[in-house]
Amino acid sequence: MNIVPEPGPLRLLAASTLVNTFGNGLWMASSALFLTRSVGLSVGQTGLALTLAALVSMTASVPMGYVADRRGPRGILVAGLLALATGTAAMTLVDSFGAFLLVALPMAVADAAQRAARGAVIAGAVAPDRRVYTRAYLRSLTNVGIAAGAACAGIGLVVDTRAAYVSLILGNATTFVLAAALLSRLAPIAPTPAPTTGPRLVALRDRPFLVFVVLDGLMATHFGLFEVALPLWIYLRTDAPHWLIAVLFLVNTGAVVLFQVRAARGTDHLGGAARASRRAGFALLIACVLFAASGATTSAVTVGLLIAGAAVHVFGELWHAAAGWGISFGLAPADAHGQYQGAYSMGMQLGQMLAPLLVTALTVGWGTPGWLLLGTAFALIGCLVPPVVRWALATRPTPHVEEPAPATAG
Known part of the structure; x- marks a missing residue:
């Protein structure tokens, strides 16, 4: 595996993945303690909210993928990341179970959009015989990014104050913005026209x-x-x-x-x-x-x-x-x-x-x-x-x- 990919789509995808997954590591390591210790949700409420968000994301996956095909996947991917940045930043204002759902459920739709669009971006920006290689390379980077983010989150967990948790969350929001900025440098991928006959989905x-x-x-x-x-x-x-x-x-x-x-x-x-x-x-x-x-x-x-x-x-x-x-x-x-x-x-x-x-x-x-x-x-x-x-x-x-x-x- 080449450590630094060749210039072009793969390098941009790699850089954005490393940045974004570093933020994911910050959130994954700190979210449970933030929601329970800082926001005040019970363990049961946290589990229920995350399950509901997962169900919304799963339900929205195919419709959001259809939107990515019709509107162009690069634009939907960038928009989804920016929406996630906004939602993540809004997490710092959450103070109840209901408020968490108001933020988490729209974020689940945005996450479904960016996941589907990312796959379509790879399909449109990378030669067919390099698509699986690209996904494999990006998954390797994902583990590096998450591990690095989780390690940095450990500092905030040791401090264990609301200010520390908020700093980690805002750091995660920033990585969404940076990843979107990197992906906006990709060449646009043309949308595909809607079928004139037959089912849309x-x-x-x-x-x-x-x-x-x-x-x-x-x-x-x-x-x-x-x-x-x-x-x-x-x-x-x-x-x-x-x-x-x-x-x-x-x-x-x-x-x-x-x-x-x-x-x-x-x-x-x-x-x-x-x-x-x-x-x-x-x-x-x-x-x-x-x-x-x-x-x-x-x-x-x-x-x-x-x-x-x-x-x-x-x-x-x-x-x-x-x-x-x-x-x-x-x-x-x-x-x-x-x-x-x-x-x-x-x-x-x-x-x-x-x-x-x-x-x-x-x-x-x-x-x-x-x-x-x-x-x-x-x-x-x-x-x-x-x-x-x-x-x-x-x-x-x-x-x-x-x-x-x-x-x-x-």
Whole structure:
């Protein structure tokens, strides 16, 4: 992977991603404490508000993608980031549950718009055989930016005053503005005309693509393993030292930064992307088996199993991400990348909403049988993706040519 990308769209996308995700790290590390300690929301209110915002964002994804296609994705991406900057700054004025919803729900719509538009910008600004590489490169930078932002947020968390939290939030708002300014330097991407016949939201009528979105969303529940289930499993069901949780997060983050681009090779055509999804499913199965085994061992063996499971899990994560990009780009009509990217993001959001309850109930609540059931489900989902992709290809009016793109240096 080239550390500094070549001049052009990728460099602008990379710079804006690094700036924006630094701000995301500031918010992710401080938002829970800000909302509970400074605003005064209860834990239940915070969880409810964030869930409602996620539902609004998921519902708005395809319509906002349609708007990006019709109006031009670069403009919608910039407008969405500026709207998020405004909403983030308004967070400093929130003093109640109702006020938080008044700010958070419009922000959810803006977030849906910028997510869908970002995918369409990549589709319009980057050559087809470089789209998956671009998404992989940007995901590596995302982890760098979030880690750096979270580290800086630690200063505010130590101070633990309202002024410190407000400073972090305004810092996040500033990064949205800076990211929008960088992206405004991209060449405009021409809007596509609305279809004269047939449905407008074609992504919602594309049954095989929607089946893929659901499968991909169910696979995405594996993110909840690291965020929720595994820390609780280590704390409650193993004798591993609690500091190992931080080590496993470092393993995951570092591997994404170092290997995401390499793991994405071969997924810029549909056949390779479908096979990567199958590999991801079996890797996640192996990881679940290793995590389950750690509950019946002691000391160094437990630590070794957990580290091995984390290493295998992250490769499942890398293949899963790359497969989703390749399939979502490869199945989208040229005039509907915005709404197809919006629909693809719906699956990820579905997985994020299901994950905390589902994976925790299966793993921590049920123990070893739950781990094995979850791993088997991941493998089955991965095996279902290739036939669904073949079904989708069979429904396309113009056959796709399944030829691997030339290898990309990375």
